[in-house]
Amino acid sequence: MRSMTPFLAAITIISLVFPSPGLSACQIQSSKGKTTGRHIVKLKPNVKMSTFLKSANVNATFQWEDLHAFGGEMTQSEIAALCNNDDVRSISEDGVFETSASTYTVQKDARWNLARLTASHNLAADKRFPPYYYQPSAGAGVDIYILDTGKFLG
Numbered sequence: 001m002r003s004m005t006p007f008l009a010a011i012t013i014i015s016l017v018f019p020s021p022g023l024s025a026c027q028i029q030s031s032k033g034k035t036t037g038r039h040i041v042k043l044k045p046n047v048k049m050s051t052f053l054k055s056a057n058v059n060a061t062f063q064w065e066d067l068h069a070f071g072g073e074m075t076q077s078e079i080a081a082l083c084n085n086d087d088v089r090s091i092s093e094d095g096v097f098e099t100s101a102s103t104y105t106v107q108k109d110a111r112w113n114l115a116r117l118t119a120s121h122n123l124a125a126d127k128r129f130p131p132y133y134y135q136p137s138a139g140a141g142v143d144i145y146i147l148d149t150g151k152f153l154g
Helices: 004-017 049-056 076-083 112-118
Strands: 035-043 062-064 069-072 088-095 105-107 132-134
Touching: 076 088, 112 132
Parallel strands: none
Antiparallel strands: 035 069, 035 088, 062 069, 105 132
């Protein structure tokens, strides 16, 4: 049995140094929970996205210039090709993030300044405001200090 140990160690080292041609050395970041079936590809900072997409022949459904990333549905062969591309920084599964409305407290008679925080549109001052949603723990553990000079500059 002792004579097998160096042999097995050598096989392990060889398999790490020379991976199987069918396997990619790329690690795809998986999403916990639901996924959309799409992938998000982040490029290295020095790569121009438009040039990359033309040369890689990938159908990008979404493009985020600020994040230097794109996303879309891709075949396994397209993902493998992207994994082996030196211009790709990372590949992630596109996951679905859900929140439960029951975890938020609703203030229906909120003033304009609070309602504006969770409103999806601009609020007019003379209209009724949408409710303000917040977590029950909002503000817990927060200390606020107000420093006032006592001078009236008006």
